[in-house]
Amino acid sequence: xxxxxxxxxxxxxxxxxxxxDRECYxxxxxxxxxxxxxxxxxxxxxxxxHGESGIVCHVGxxxxxxxxxxxxxxxAGIGGVMTSPRMRHTGHAGNAMRRASDVMREHEIDFGLLxxxxxxxxxxxxxxxxxxxxxxxxxxPSGHIRFDMMHAMVLPLRLSPExxxxxxxGLPW
Ligand SMILES: CC(C)(COP(=O)(O)OP(=O)(O)OC[C@H]1O[C@@H](n2cnc3c(N)ncnc32)[C@H](O)[C@@H]1OP(=O)(O)O)[C@@H](O)C(=O)NCCC(=O)NCCS
Numbered sequence: 001x002x003x004x005x006x007x008x009x010x011x012x013x014x015x016x017x018x019x020x021d022r023e024c025y026x027x028x029x030x031x032x033x034x035x036x037x038x039x040x041x042x043x044x045x046x047x048x049x050h051g052e053s054g055i056v057c058h059v060g061x062x063x064x065x066x067x068x069x070x071x072x073x074x075x076a077g078i079g080g081v082m083t084s085p086r087m088r089h090t091g092h093a094g095n096a097m098r099r100a101s102d103v104m105r106e107h108e109i110d111f112g113l114l115x116x117x118x119x120x121x122x123x124x125x126x127x128x129x130x131x132x133x134x135x136x137x138x139x140x141p142s143g144h145i146r147f148d149m150m151h152a153m154v155l156p157l158r159l160s161p162e163x164x165x166x167x168x169x170g171l172p173w
Contacts, residue, residue: 003049003050003051003056003092004049004050005047005048005049005050005095005096005099006047006048006050007045007046007047007048007099007103008045008046008048009045009046010042010043010044010045010046010060010061011042013043013045013046013048014042014043014046016046016048016055017046017048017055017058017060017080019054019055020054020055020056020057020058020082020084021058021080021082023084023085024082024083024084024085025082034117034149034150035115035149035150038140038149038172039140039141039171040079040171040172040173041062041064041077041079041170041171041172041173043060043061043062043079043080043173044061044062044063045060045061045063045103046058046059046060046061046080047059047061047096047097047099047100047103048096049083049092049095049096051084051087056083056084056086056087056092057082057083057084057087057092057093057095057096058080058081058082058096059078059080059081059093059096059097059099059100060077060078060079060080060081060173061076061077061078061100061103061104062076062077062078062079062173063075063076063077063107063109064076064077064168064169064170065169066166066167066168066169066170067165067166067167067169068110068111068159068161068163068165068166069163069164069165070165073110073111073159073161073166074107074108074109074110074158075109075110075111075112075113075166075168076100076103076104076107076109076111076112076113076157077112077113077114077168077172077173078097078100078112078113078114078173079114079115079172079173080173081093081096081097081114093123094123094126094127097124097127098127100112101127101128101155104155104157105157108158109157109158110157110158110159110161111154111155111156111157111158111159111160111161112129112154112155112157113132113136113152113153113154113155113161113166113168114129114152114153114173115136115147115149115150115151115152115153115172115173116150116151116153117150117151118151121151121153124153125153127155128155129153129154129155130153130154130156131151131152131153132152132153132154132161132166134161134163134164134165134166135148135164135165135166136148136152136165136166136167136168137165137166137167137168138167138168138169138170138171138172139168139169139170139171140171147168147172152166
């Protein structure tokens with residue numbers, strides 16, 4: 001099978017990712033997901049995997065100046081991880097996640113951070129991420145909130161986040 005990974009601009013790349021998003025999250029699925037009412041940030045970069053029938057896998061990357069225990073930290077968020085249901089379990093998301101980690105290192109990021117549901121935790125642990133046991137705060141239209149509806153996972157890079165509190169200082173991803 002022919003596939004090619006590319007890094008694209010976040011805004012311009014949404015048109016590429018949108019059909020895959022609709023395929024992975026049809027309205028009946030969106031009605032049930034726990035995070036359906038969250039206001040999300042927009043990705044700064046996107047890792048896209050081109051297959052024979054268009055984009056088959058996507059990983060969004062979000063660059064953010066946040067804080068860890070009140071000290072500035074350069075965070076890279078990961079969100080919108082999805083592979084076409086027709087193309088799962090063939091390594092696409094793993095490859096895209098490793099490429100996203102390379103981008104984080106190129107941007108001298110302190111640590112990566114993502115949110116995920118329990119059934120996906122082993123997938124990310126396999127890629128070097130680990131559950132963050134502290135508290136994560138972010139912004140929503142309602143104000144500054146603790147974001148605890150899903151597990152937060154971190155990828156140590158320049159820093160190993162052992163702290164108690166991470167503040168995204170903006171919308172989550
Ligand atoms: C989670 C998701 C992105 C994984 O995508 P994927 O492309 O199937 O992932 P990969 O193929 O890289 O790896 C998935 C699993 O398949 C396994 N796998 C990889 N290549 C394989 C192969 N050739 N044959 C069989 N299994 C394989 C991996 O080892 C991994 O197993 P693990 O969970 O035990 O570690 C996909 O299931 C998805 O889009 N889910 C819906 C959206 C979602 O939940 N996104 C995550 C939000 S946090």
